[in-house]
Each structure stands twice: as C-alpha cells, then as structure tokens.
Amino acid sequence: MLKATGVVVEYNPFHNGHYYHLQETKKVTDADCVIAVMSGNFLQRGEPALLSKWSRSKMALLGGADLVIELPYAFATSHAPRFAFGSIFLLQAVGAQSFCFGSESGDIGIFNETYDALSNQNEAYQAHVRDFMNQGLSYPSATSKAYELLETPHLLDLSRPNNILGFEYIRSSRELGSKLKPLTIKRKNADYHDMMLGKGDIASATAIREAVFSEDLSKAESYMPSYTYNILAQKQQENGTLLNWERFYPLLRYQLLSSSPSDLNSYYEVEEGLEYRMIDAMKKSNSFYSFMTLLKTKRYTWTRLQRACLHVLNKIRKDDMFGILENPPAYIRVLGMTETGKQYLGTVKKSLDLPLVTTVSKYDFAGLKMEAKTSLVYAQGFGKNRQEAEKEEFNTPPVMVK
Amino acid sequence: MLKATGVVVEYNPFHNGHYYHLQETKKVTDADCVIAVMSGNFLQRGEPALLSKWSRSKMALLGGADLVIELPYAFATSHAPRFAFGSIFLLQAVGAQSFCFGSESGDIGIFNETYDALSNQNEAYQAHVRDFMNQGLSYPSATSKAYELLETPHLLDLSRPNNILGFEYIRSSRELGSKLKPLTIKRKNADYHDMMLGKGDIASATAIREAVFSEDLSKAESYMPSYTYNILAQKQQENGTLLNWERFYPLLRYQLLSSSPSDLNSYYEVEEGLEYRMIDAMKKSNSFYSFMTLLKTKRYTWTRLQRACLHVLNKIRKDDMFGILENPPAYIRVLGMTETGKQYLGTVKKSLDLPLVTTVSKYDFAGLKMEAKTSLVYAQGFGKNRQEAEKEEFNTPPVMVK
Numbered sequence: 001m002l003k004a005t006g007v008v009v010e011y012n013p014f015h016n017g018h019y020y021h022l023q024e025t026k027k028v029t030d031a032d033c034v035i036a037v038m039s040g041n042f043l044q045r046g047e048p049a050l051l052s053k054w055s056r057s058k059m060a061l062l063g064g065a066d067l068v069i070e071l072p073y074a075f076a077t078s079h080a081p082r083f084a085f086g087s088i089f090l091l092q093a094v095g096a097q098s099f100c101f102g103s104e105s106g107d108i109g110i111f112n113e114t115y116d117a118l119s120n121q122n123e124a125y126q127a128h129v130r131d132f133m134n135q136g137l138s139y140p141s142a143t144s145k146a147y148e149l150l151e152t153p154h155l156l157d158l159s160r161p162n163n164i165l166g167f168e169y170i171r172s173s174r175e176l177g178s179k180l181k182p183l184t185i186k187r188k189n190a191d192y193h194d195m196m197l198g199k200g201d202i203a204s205a206t207a208i209r210e211a212v213f214s215e216d217l218s219k220a221e222s223y224m225p226s227y228t229y230n231i232l233a234q235k236q237q238e239n240g241t242l243l244n245w246e247r248f249y250p251l252l253r254y255q256l257l258s259s260s261p262s263d264l265n266s267y268y269e270v271e272e273g274l275e276y277r278m279i280d281a282m283k284k285s286n287s288f289y290s291f292m293t294l295l296k297t298k299r300y301t302w303t304r305l306q307r308a309c310l311h312v313l314n315k316i317r318k319d320d321m322f323g324i325l326e327n328p329p330a331y332i333r334v335l336g337m338t339e340t341g342k343q344y345l346g347t348v349k350k351s352l353d354l355p356l357v358t359t360v361s362k363y364d365f366a367g368l369k370m371e372a373k374t375s376l377v378y379a380q381g382f383g384k385n386r387q388e389a390e391k392e393e394f395n396t397p398p399v400m401v402k
Numbered sequence: 403m404l405k406a407t408g409v410v411v412e413y414n415p416f417h418n419g420h421y422y423h424l425q426e427t428k429k430v431t432d433a434d435c436v437i438a439v440m441s442g443n444f445l446q447r448g449e450p451a452l453l454s455k456w457s458r459s460k461m462a463l464l465g466g467a468d469l470v471i472e473l474p475y476a477f478a479t480s481h482a483p484r485f486a487f488g489s490i491f492l493l494q495a496v497g498a499q500s501f502c503f504g505s506e507s508g509d510i511g512i513f514n515e516t517y518d519a520l521s522n523q524n525e526a527y528q529a530h531v532r533d534f535m536n537q538g539l540s541y542p543s544a545t546s547k548a549y550e551l552l553e554t555p556h557l558l559d560l561s562r563p564n565n566i567l568g569f570e571y572i573r574s575s576r577e578l579g580s581k582l583k584p585l586t587i588k589r590k591n592a593d594y595h596d597m598m599l600g601k602g603d604i605a606s607a608t609a610i611r612e613a614v615f616s617e618d619l620s621k622a623e624s625y626m627p628s629y630t631y632n633i634l635a636q637k638q639q640e641n642g643t644l645l646n647w648e649r650f651y652p653l654l655r656y657q658l659l660s661s662s663p664s665d666l667n668s669y670y671e672v673e674e675g676l677e678y679r680m681i682d683a684m685k686k687s688n689s690f691y692s693f694m695t696l697l698k699t700k701r702y703t704w705t706r707l708q709r710a711c712l713h714v715l716n717k718i719r720k721d722d723m724f725g726i727l728e729n730p731p732a733y734i735r736v737l738g739m740t741e742t743g744k745q746y747l748g749t750v751k752k753s754l755d756l757p758l759v760t761t762v763s764k765y766d767f768a769g770l771k772m773e774a775k776t777s778l779v780y781a782q783g784f785g786k787n788r789q790e791a792e793k794e795e796f797n798t799p800p801v802m803v804k
Contacts, residue, residue: 250782254653257778258717315660376659380652 002344005031006091006099006180007065008084008169010039012049012209013232014059015224017102017188017202022064024185025100033344035096036065037087038335039076040371041378042314044083046306048378050209050242051235054396057336061401062227067341068399069094070333072367073314073374074324077307079139080161082325084168089328091180092173095348098181099173103166106186110155111170117152125150138301140164162187213244239382245306247381249288252313256282259312268321269308274300278312314374324367331365333357336399358398404746407433408493408501408582409467410486410571412441414451414611415634416461417626419504419590419604424466426587427502435746437498438467439489440737441478442773443780444716446485448708450780452611452644453637456798459738463803464629469743470801471496472735474769475716475776476726479709481541482563484727486570491730493582494575497750500583501575505568508588512557513572519554527552540703542566564589615646641784647708649783651690654715658684670723671710676702680714716776726769733767735759738801760800 007025011018025034038060040053049056057068075086091099103111118125128146133139144159156163166184173180188202203223211219217236221229236242256264256278264275277295285291295305311321332354337345349356360368375393409427413420427436440462442455451458459470477488493501505513520527530548535541546561558565568586575582590604605625613621619638623631638644647654658666658680666677679697687693697707713723734756739747751758762770777795 250652250785251656254656254779254782257782258775373660377656380656380659383652 002032002340002347003030004033004035004067004094004096004344005029005183006035006037006094006096008071008087008091008099008101008165009036009060009065010043010049010205011036011056011059011063012043012047012205013051013224014056014063014228015203015205015208015220017204019063019225020188020202021100021102021185025183026064028183028185029098029100031098033066033340034064035067035069035091035094035341035344036060037069037071037090039071040073040335041375042073042077042310044076044078044080045303046077046308046310047245048243048248048310048381050212050244051232051239052378053335054399055231055235057399058401059228059231061336061338061341061399063225065341066338067094067334067344068336070335070371072324072329072333073316073370074321074367075329077310078325079304079307080164080168081171084165085172085176086329088169088172088178088180089176090332092176092178093329093352093354094332095352096180098183099169100183100185101166101169102187103162103184104160104187106184108182108184111166111182111184113153114156114158114167115170115174117150118147121150121152136299138299138304140301209244212242213246217242241382243378243381245288245309248313248377249291251377251380252288252291252309253282253285255312255315264312266317267308268311268316268318269304270312272299274305274308278309314377316370316374320366320370324370329354330367331355331357331363333360333368333371334398336401338401342400360393404434404742404749405432406435406437406469406496406498406746407431407585408437408439408496408498410473410489410493410501410503410567411438411462411467412445412451412607413438413458413462413465414445414449414607415453415626416458416465416630417605417607417610417622419606421465421627422590422604423502423504423587427585428466430585430587431500431502433500435468435742436466437469437471437493437496437743437746438462439471439473439492441473442475442737443777444475444479444712446478446480446482447705448479448710448712449647450645450650450712450783452614452646453634453641454780455737456801457633457637459801460803461630461633463738463740463743463801465627467743468740469496469736469746470738472737472773474726474731474735475718475772476723476769477731479712480727481706481709482566482570483573486567487574487578488731490571490574490580490582491578492734494578494580495731495754495756496734497754498582500585501571502585502587503568503571504589505564505586506562506589508586510584510586513568513584513586515555516558516560516569517572517576519552520549523552523554538701540701540706542703611646614644615648643784645780645783647690647711650715650779651693653779653782654690654693654711655684655687657714657717666714668719669710670713670718670720671706672714674701676707676710680710716779718772718776722768722772726772731756732769733757733759733765735762735770735773736800738803740803744802763796 005025022034038056041049043049053070060068069090071086075083125146128149129142132142132145147158148154156167158164158167170182173182201222208220208223217233241247261275264270264278281291281294284294292302292305296302334356357363372393407427424436440458443451445451455472462470471492473488477485527548530551531544534544534547549560550556558569560566560569572584575584603624610622610625619635643649663677663681666672666680683693683696686696694704694707698704736758759765774795
C-alpha cells in the first residue's frame with residue numbers, strides 16, 4: 001500500500017518556496033505519493049489565475065506532486081473556513097493519511113492548542129466577533145481581535161492569512177473527525193504576501209506576480225524552477241498574455257453597468273447595498289485597481305471584495321452557491337498525475353466513497369457545471385486564443401507527467 | 403408661423419446624399435424649419451452608430467437640419483413598421499406639416515397607390531405572409547412575396563429596404579390619420595446598401611462605413627461635406643476609434659457565454675430557440691462577422707439577427723420592450739437645434755401634447771431610462787475614454803449650431 005500525504009495549493013505560479021514545501025513534505029511524512037488539492041482557474045483571494053489549471057497542474061507534477069485534485073470553484077473562492085473545509089475533506093476522501101502545510105513557526109502544537117483554546121471558549125469568542133463586526137470591522141479583523149480578547153496564551157497571530165489558513169485546516173480536520181495526521185513545515189524566508197522580490201531564491205507568489213505584470217517575466221526567473229519558468233514563458237507567448245484582473249476589467253465593467261442593482265444583489269457575496277457601491281465605483285474608475293480603491297471600506301477586506309467581483313463576473317447567484325457550498329464536495333476530479341499518482345489511484349479506486357472524475361462531460365454534478373461555466377468566462381481573458389482555452393475545460397484528459 | 407417639414411434619418415455618417423436630400427426637401431416643401439427625427443446610439447440595422455448621437459446631431463445641423471429629435475431606442479432598433487410609426491408619430495407630435503423621404507422613383511403616387519391596394523386586399527395579403535413564413539422565409543421576404551401575389555399593379559419593389567421604409571412611412575401616416583403631407587425626392591445615384599464607393603461624390607453610408615473600417619477614413623472624404631469629415635476625424639482621434647459591432651464583440655461574447663439559455667430567451671427578439679444557436683455560434687467564432695455568418699439562416703434576415711444581438715448586448719428584456727413599443731413615444735427629446743429650430747420650438751411649445759425634453763434627468767419615462775441604460779453600454783465601446791461618453795448622455799444640453 002502506497003503511503004499518501006496531502007497539500008493544499010494554488011501555485012500561482014509555482015516557485016522555489018513551493019518546491020521546498022513539496023520536498024520537505026516528502027521527507028517528514030516519508031510518503032510515496034503527494035496529493036495536491038489545487039484551486040482551478042479562480043483563486044481564494046478573488047483573482048483569476050495567471051494561467052490555466054492545466055498549466056499549473058503540470059507545474060505541480062514537475063515540481064514533486066504525484067496527483068493533482070481540483071478544489072471546486074465554490075470552495076476555492078470561499079473564505080478561509082470553507083476553503084479549508086473543502087480541501088481537507090477532499091484529501092480525506094481520496095485516502096491521504098496526513099496533510100502538511102507551511103507556517104512561520106513550523107510547530108503543529110501551536111495550531112492544535114489554539115484550536116482547543118478557541119473551542120473551549122467558543123461562546124465568548126463568537127460574542128466578541130459579533131461585537132467587532134457590529135463596530136464595522138471586517139470578518140478577519142473581528143476574528144483576530146476576538147481571539148486576542150480570550151483568556152488563553154496567544155501563540156498564533158490570527159491576523160496573518162497563512163496562520164488563519166493553517167488554523168482552519170486543523171479546525172476542519174478536527175471537526176470532520178478525520179484520521180488525517182496534521183503536519184507543518186517552517187517556511188523559508190518570504191512572507192505570504194510580500195510585495196517585493198527579495199534576495200536569495202525565495203519570493204512570495206504575490207511578489208512574483210507583481211514583477212511579471214509591472215516589469216517583465218524574466219525578473220521572476222531566479223525565483224522558480226526552470227520548468228515552471230518555461231511554462232510561464234511559453235503560455236505568455238502562446239496566449240499573448242498571462243491573466244490578471246485587469247484583463248477582465250472591461251467585462252466586469254460591462255456587467256456592472258448593464259445590470260440593475262437588484263440583479264447584482266442576486267450574486268453571491270453582494271450584500272448590504274454593495275451593489276450600489278460597485279456601480280458607483282465603476283462609473284468613476286478606469287482600471288480594476290482604481291475601481292477597487294474606490295470600493296474599499298473598513299467593513300470589507302480587499303480579498304472579500306475581489307471575491308464578490310468574481311461572482312458578479314462569473315454570474316454566480318446566491319442560490320447556486322449555497323446549493324454547492326452547504327455540502328461537502330461530491331466528487332474527486334483529477335487534473336493531473338505522475339505514474340506514481342496513477343498507481344496510487346489504482347490501488348485506492350475501489351475503496352473511495354466519491355466518484356473519481358477524469359472526463360467532466362460524463363457527470364452531472366452542480367459543482368462541475370459551475371466549473372464549466374466559470375471556465376468559459378476565464379477563457380474570455382485570453383482574447384483571440386480563447387477557443388483553445390475553452391476546449392481545454394471539457395476535453396482535456398488529466399495532465400500526465402512521468 | 404414658421405413652416406416645418408420632417409425627415410427620418412440615421413446619419414451614420416452624414417454624407418453628400420443626405421445633404422442633397424435636406425436641400426431638396428427645403429426646396430420642394432418651402433419649409434423654414436427642417437426637423438430630423440434621428441436614431442440615437444443604436445440603429446435600425448441592429449448596429450451601434452459610428453459615433454455618438456451628439457456628434458451626429460451636430461452633423462445634421464451643419465448639413466441643413468434645424469431641429470434634431472431623438473427616435474427612442476425601442477423604435478430606432480425595431481423592424482420597419484414600428485420604426486416608421488415612431489418616426490411619423492414624433493414628426494406629427496412636434497408639429498411638422500409634411501415629411502419627405504428619398505426613393506428610387508421620386509413619385510409619391512406609387513406609394514399611396516400601393517398602400518390602397520394592400521389595404522383593400524389585406525386578408526389575402528396576410529394569409530400569403532403567413533404561408534411564406536410557415537415555409538421558413540424571413541418576414542421581409544414573406545411580405546414582398548405576398549405582395550407579388552396580389553392582383554394589383556406592382557408599382558413598388560417591396561423587397562428593397564428603402565422602398566419598404568417609404569411604404570411604412572405612408573402606412574403609419576395614413577393609419578394615424580395624420581395631417582402630415584407625404585413627399586418624396588428622387589435619390590441621386592447610390593443604392594441604399596451599395597457596398598462600394600462609386601464615382602462621383604455620392605456613396606451610400608454602408609459603402610462609407612466599409613471604407614472607414616477596411617481602409618482608412620480619408621477614403622471617405624470626397625463623399626461627405628468637409629464639416630462631417632472633420633467631426634469624424636476628430637472623434638476618431640479623440641476616442642481612438644469609431645464604433646462598429648467588432649468593438650462590442652468581446653462584450654457580446656462574454657454575455658452570451660456566461661448566460662443560461664433561459665436568461666437569453668428573456669431578451670427581446672430572442673425566440674424559437676435562437677438562444678441555443680447564438681451560444682453555439684459564439685463558441686465557434688472569433689469575430690462578430692464570423693459569429694453572424696454561423697448564426698445566419700433563411701428564417702431570419704441578417705438585420706433581424708443583429709437586432710437580437712443588440713438587445714442581448716443591452717440586456718433589453720421582452721417585457722421592457724413591449725411596455726414601450728406598444729404605445730406611441732411619450733415625449734419629444736431634443737438632441738440639437740439651430741437658431742431657427744429654437745425659434746420654431748418657441749412658437750409651438752405651448753401647443754404640444756407631449757413634454758419637450760432637453761434635460762433627461764428631470765424626467766422618469768421608461769423610454770428615457772432605456773436610453774440611459776443603452777448609452778452606458780454604448781460608451782463601453784470607447785474603452786478608456788468612455789467616461790466622457792457616459793457623461794454625454796446625462797449632462798449634455800442639446801447641440802446648438804448657429
């Protein structure tokens with residue numbers, strides 16, 4: 001029986017820090033097979049991926065993963081608790097024995113203790129969260145401030161996105177009663193959201209994206225394996241571009257300015273009159289960035305607003321989303337595998353509770369329909385070469401890397 | 403009392419043929435004031451105008467019109483009968499004593515006799531139209547073939563768009579019991595839809611648009627007055643482009659590929675499963691032209707299909723349209739005037755039955771809301787300079803030319 005461990009990733013794009021994480025994960029778990037649960041074309045920060053799920057799967061497999069499983073759109077673009085729940089649920093469903101994430105401390109004890117402390121004081125904690133939100137704070141600010149008020153040693157800084165995610169992985173795993181063994185690896189350099197490329201060969205994906213769009217691709221070359229860089233460069237040339245929100249700005253603008261406020265309010269995460277602010281900000285803007293700057297308030301994080309914009313762009317209504325998000329993922333979609341990954345699937349296939357999807361068109365899950373719908377929109381970002389991108393979603397078999 | 407006559411125009415763009423029509427109209431009617439009822443940003447062939455209603459109003463006033471009245475979107479983008487009805491109704495409402503259109507024959511008697519003949523054999527005519535449509539013909543083909551079957555001298559070729567329009571002006575006028583005196587002027591050269599620039603200084607607007615987009619603006623210079631050409635050239639430079647359907651193709655593509663078939667079916671003129679054909683054609687196309695070529699069938703004219711696309715682009719639902727189209731226009735909107743036009747309005751103002759709108763924001767008509775909504779979409783075609791175009795719809799006072 002092959003030993004399998006899991007990681008939760010976006011790889012936007014895959015870089016040296018990710019490579020290090022995969023290698024260390026293999027070491028500490030002694031796993032034969034690394035399973036990556038990866039977001040598809042749209043990401044947790046409410047952004048389109050630089051390049052398609054297929055290209056990013058290939059990066060993952062070349063970089064050390066053996067199997068890439070898709071985190072469905074609904075979970076991939078959800079807040080940390082639901083993002084983590086979908087990911088951990090899928091790792092459990094596909095038969096991993098452990099999961100491993102990066103953190104500042106590299107100490108899994110801190111995460112477990114924090115979970116215990118919060119569980120024991122859950123009522124007080126929730127009351128504090130409500131209070132802070134009533135004062136107009138965003139949900140992440142309210143939760144981290146509520147945590148600070150609890151009578152417990154404050155081992156984790158819960159205002160930091162990577163700590164929040166790690167904590168939510170632990171919580172999901174514990175609440176699912178999962179047998180997955182949680183592990184964490186100390187990160188090398190680079191903070192999650194660092195904006196600048198640093199010295200050495202590790203930079204955050206955020207810094208790499210910044211460099212790619214504000215300068216040129218070659219600035220990012222030394223921060224990623226050569227096979228990653230080659231895929232990026234090849235796709236940029238083929239499609240004429242890598243994707244970011246600015247590429248979708250004309251479509252979002254059209255959608256916002258041609259819809260009625262009540263239409264907009266039917267989309268997921270558009271609440272509390274946000275539809276009026278969106279229309280107003282769009283009328284005054286001339287780029288996605290200027291639009292977001294006008295839209296931003298203390299009440300919502302930048303990320304939360306970007307997610308609302310994604311759902312407007314993709315025309316994802318509240319009802320559509322609730323139907324999927326309120327249940328665990330209903331299938332396991334394979335985006336790519338190595339020979340080892342294939343062998344692993346062969347051994348576990350019969351014991352899996354969820355269907356293993358390699359050909360999308362054979363199934364009728366609401367989650368897969370949402371994937372198809374949002375992939376059609378994603379492909380619009382490529383302009384002339386979008387036809388290739390459209391075909392990709394429906395007809396591409398899983399990426400194979402030896 | 404000033405003598406006023408009316409013309410129905412689109413001026414996309416204004417050219418020497420239009421100039422000739424205005425001058426002849428003044429001669430034959432001996433009018434002091436020429437009132438042009440003009441389409442706004444979207445036209446009867448289901449196309450966006452090359453440049454905004456404001457620029458085209460200026461062309462009209464420089465070219466000899468004294469007053470420009472807007473034909474509301476619902477009528478301007480409707481089939482010939484409703485287009486003509488809205489136009490003639492407005493000319494009557496604003497107090498014109500006659501109207502004058504261009505035709506091959508220049509003989510108004512032919513139009514009147516054709517109307518009489520059709521009225522007398524209306525039942526037989528309608529039965530033939532139904533038969534031909536059941537055989538899969540388009541409405542214009544069916545009506546012209548039905549007309550051929552009637553026992554009457556066939557004075558008019560009702561398969562030609564300009565004859566159809568002339569006939570519909572007469573019909574609307576007669577059915578409204580209007581006191582407007584109908585007049586027609588023989589056209590000089592150039593057929594309505596000629597595709598090629600010809601010899602001499604007269605070319606069709608279609609040929610001029612072809613030249614503008616496939617070659618360059620200067621090719622069209624000799625076919626239009628210098629003031630028209632200067633406005634075209636200035637606007638092209640200011641906005642970086644003149645508008646046509648290709649500029650809106652990415653937005654239409656996004657709208658079609660992100661909407662469900664049932665959503666699309668709620669838009670005006672999307673019927674009989676056209677929504678499925680539209681989605682399918684869009685998936686296979688890479689330009690508006692290739693999309694239309696795939697969409698075209700014998701059942702629908704190119705124009706009819708372009709109109710359906712316009713309503714999808716502008717998100718105009720069947721209910722919205724019926725509410726406006728089933729009644730005559732409810733207001734008279736002034737887009738521009740000369741001193742003479744102003745003087746004319748001053749004398750008739752008190753006797754008008756409909757409100758005279760010069761500031762849109764003061765009124766709450768459904769037709770004006772539709773105008774604002776579609777103008778926001780029209781402005782998207784300009785890209786970066788759209789903010790100027792957006793302001794124009796709401797804040798521009800009528801264009802004044804001395």
